[in-house]
Amino acid sequence: MKYGTPNSTWRLLSVALLVGTIVGIGGLLAADVPQSPAGFEPGEDFPGGTATTSRSINTRNAFSQSSRGIGFEGESRFKIGNAFFRKIWVSSPASTKSSDGLGPLYNARACQHCHLKDGRGHPPEANWPDDDAISMFLRLSIPPQTEEQKRQLDNRLIDAVPEPTYGGQFQDLAVQGHASEGHMRITYSDKPVELVDGTVVTLRQPRYEVTDLGYGPMHPDTMISPRVAPQMIGLGLLEAIPEASIRANADPDDKDGDGISGRPSEVWSRSRNRVVLGRFGWKAGNPDVRQQSASAFSGDLGLSTEMFPGPSGDCTEGQSRCRNAPHGEDKEKGTPEITNQMMEFLTFYAQNLAVPRRRKAKDPEVLRGKALFKQAGCALCHIPSFKTGELEGQPHLSNQRIWPFTDLLLHDMGEGLADNRPEGVANGREWRTPPLWGIGLTRQVSGHTYFLHDGRARNVEEAILWHGGEGKKARDAYAALTKEERTALLAYVNSL
Numbered sequence: 001m002k003y004g005t006p007n008s009t010w011r012l013l014s015v016a017l018l019v020g021t022i023v024g025i026g027g028l029l030a031a032d033v034p035q036s037p038a039g040f041e042p043g044e045d046f047p048g049g050t051a052t053t054s055r056s057i058n059t060r061n062a063f064s065q066s067s068r069g070i071g072f073e074g075e076s077r078f079k080i081g082n083a084f085f086r087k088i089w090v091s092s093p094a095s096t097k098s099s100d101g102l103g104p105l106y107n108a109r110a111c112q113h114c115h116l117k118d119g120r121g122h123p124p125e126a127n128w129p130d131d132d133a134i135s136m137f138l139r140l141s142i143p144p145q146t147e148e149q150k151r152q153l154d155n156r157l158i159d160a161v162p163e164p165t166y167g168g169q170f171q172d173l174a175v176q177g178h179a180s181e182g183h184m185r186i187t188y189s190d191k192p193v194e195l196v197d198g199t200v201v202t203l204r205q206p207r208y209e210v211t212d213l214g215y216g217p218m219h220p221d222t223m224i225s226p227r228v229a230p231q232m233i234g235l236g237l238l239e240a241i242p243e244a245s246i247r248a249n250a251d252p253d254d255k256d257g258d259g260i261s262g263r264p265s266e267v268w269s270r271s272r273n274r275v276v277l278g279r280f281g282w283k284a285g286n287p288d289v290r291q292q293s294a295s296a297f298s299g300d301l302g303l304s305t306e307m308f309p310g311p312s313g314d315c316t317e318g319q320s321r322c323r324n325a326p327h328g329e330d331k332e333k334g335t336p337e338i339t340n341q342m343m344e345f346l347t348f349y350a351q352n353l354a355v356p357r358r359r360k361a362k363d364p365e366v367l368r369g370k371a372l373f374k375q376a377g378c379a380l381c382h383i384p385s386f387k388t389g390e391l392e393g394q395p396h397l398s399n400q401r402i403w404p405f406t407d408l409l410l411h412d413m414g415e416g417l418a419d420n421r422p423e424g425v426a427n428g429r430e431w432r433t434p435p436l437w438g439i440g441l442t443r444q445v446s447g448h449t450y451f452l453h454d455g456r457a458r459n460v461e462e463a464i465l466w467h468g469g470e471g472k473k474a475r476d477a478y479a480a481l482t483k484e485e486r487t488a489l490l491a492y493v494n495s496l
Contacts, residue, residue: 039367044384047437047496048237048355049400057356062441063118063233067352069396074352081349084342085111089301091175092326101328101337103302104178105171105315107137111346114229114300118353119446121229123186123206123455136455137300138170138184138208139225140218141421156268156275159285159424163222165215167314169299170224178322179214184226188456193465196480201465206456215319223421223428226454227282231445233438234404235280235289236351236397240388241408243277249383249407260380260470262409265432266425270294270307279408282453283423284432290347297338304329304336311337351394355402355437360495369492372485376477381433381470383407405436405496414468417452429469440494460493461486 046052051067066078087099088110094100108114114121114135121135141160144150152158162168166181174180188204195201208226210218247264254261265278269287278284286292294307302313304327311327328337338346360366373379382405391397410430420428431453439460443449449459457463467475478489 039370040362043401044403045358045361047358047403048234049388049402051237051352051354051396051400052357053354054357057359057441058444060117060445062356063231063353063438063445065354065356067236067354067396070352071396074348074396077345077348078352081345081347084346085115085349087111089303092328094328097328101303101311103171103173103175103313104322104325105174105181105313105319106302107169107171107173107300108134109301111296111301114296115232117445118232120231120442120448120450121455122446122448122450123226123228124184136184136226136228137172138210139227139421139423140166140168140170141223141423142219142221143223156266156424159267160422162314162316163219165316165318166218167316169314170210171302171314174214175325178325181210181215182213183211185209185211186226193479195486197482199483201461203462203465204456204458206454223419225419225421225423228450228453228455230282230434231438231442232350232353234355234402234435235353236391236394237355237388237400237402238279238404238406238408238435239289239351240391240394240397240400241279241386241402242389245386245389246277246279246408250409258377258380259473260377260411262381262407262411262433262470263425263430265410278424279432282431282434283426284408284410285424285426289350290343293346293350294338294343303338305338305343306336306340307343309336351391351397355404356441358495359440360491363491363495365488366492366495368485369488369490369495372481372489373492376481376489377474378478379405380474381407381409381411382436403437403496406433409433411471412469413466413471416468417466419453436493436496439496460490 050069053065053068055065056062066075070078089102090096090100091102092100102109123136140163142163144153144161149161160168170184171181172183187207191203191205193201193203208224250262250264252261252263265284266275267278267285267287269276270291276287278287280286280292286295291307294305297303297305298308298313304311311329312323312325315322329335384405385401385403388398388400388402410426410432412429413431414429418429422428451457451460451463452466457466464475464478478486
């Protein structure tokens with residue numbers, strides 16, 4: 001399918017600009033080699049390889065730029081995908097047929113409402129505008145009740161058994177004429193932590209509950225897991241990492257004795273109709289950007305796709321009015337509310353949100369922090385670098401040396417971070433290592449510095465101090481540093 005029709009002159013200019021961009025960046029990398037200070041590795045200030053962007057790096061749009069080398073046709077596809085990402089959906093029936101089908105139960109009316117400026121979500125709090133939970137939701141599930149449910153779990157056909165009435169996701173919003181499923185309530189208690197030098201850091205321990213239930217009581221064995229929307233940058237590059245490169249770092253039995261036993265997530269691919277490596281989501285529950293996006297359309301907005309058919313989204317048989325409500329599918333053509341063409345554009349957009357260039361990568365304090373980051377053992381899970389393989393149709397993302405600081409594996413993070421809810425092969429204590437690239441731009445882009453799966457950590461230091469399980473050794477090493485050393489390590493992380 002063609003998404004643009006540039007004439008031969010524009011095509012030649014596009015090639016010239018692409019070659020110039022690659023050569024220019026390559027020249028910068030090569031020029032860095034002789035002057036590189038100790039500890040600096042050539043290329044690490046371009047974390048997305050030649051796809052790294054330097055545009056708008058000092059504005060709130062730092063995460064909203066397209067990959068370098070994308071070309072004119074790619075820019076056109078990217079901009080159309082951005083329009084679908086920002087589109088505000090309405091309920092059916094509506095005069096705007098191309099934008100109806102929302103809900104009836106939902107968490108947001110647009111993708112960007114969760115991933116504002118393509119950045120991180122946040123937990124609701126009193127001083128936030130409208131005090132909403134629009135960029136955070138709750139996963140719901142129960143233990144398997146039947147042999148068929150156990151079979152589906154064992155074969156990875158499902159990753160959890162949905163709560164019978166409220167489904168797999170708690171929707172706190174509803175279109176007119178329907179009741180929302182209820183509200184999420186979070187209360188925090190203080191958890192003081194004393195570091196080796198006597199410094200006391202107060203963490204906040206969250207407690208979650210659901211109130212004002214709109215469809216009766218939940219199953220007594222319901223498990224709840226909070227999730228904030230993650231940042232969007234570099235997804236296509238993560239998708240392009242060869243599966244073998246990720247699996248090579250797995251050590252489920254900790255045979256090397258370093259205390260790190262990362263496990264690959266195994267999930268069902270709806271496009272390939274088989275079990276493959278999972279790499280996206282807080283527990284690596286989706287294999288690729290397209291399935292992750294289609295899943296969000298269904299669960300977050302109540303919109304159907306070819307991958308996740310059903311115009312009522314996450315509505316269950318116990319929510320009959322929701323199941324029978326008007327929807328936006330084209331009955332005559334048999335097309336879902338999100339057509340395949342829409343999904344093509346949106347997937348391309350999500351794959352090509354560029355990683356910004358690093359800041360202060362050669363600063364002496366940052367380089368000191370880099371050495372401490374490695375000495376503490378942080379890089380055992382937050383693996384700095386990979387080389388991408390081939391991503392079909394996207395040479396600008398292929399064969400790149402990238403610096404995402406993740407292994408994309410599941411790790412036991414201890415009881416403190418446990419949600420006690422299994423998902424696929426991940427148990428209730430395991431989480432996928434989140435990429436760290438762009439983390440220092442979080443306040444600039446998202447207006448906050450809330451980290452971890454539920455935003456409980458108010459800064460990078462708190463996030464480190466929440467590490468337990470496989471991360472406890474690195475956490476304790478950080479806690480034993482002097483104030484100056486901690487400052488240096490944090491400066492390094494915030495330069496990423």
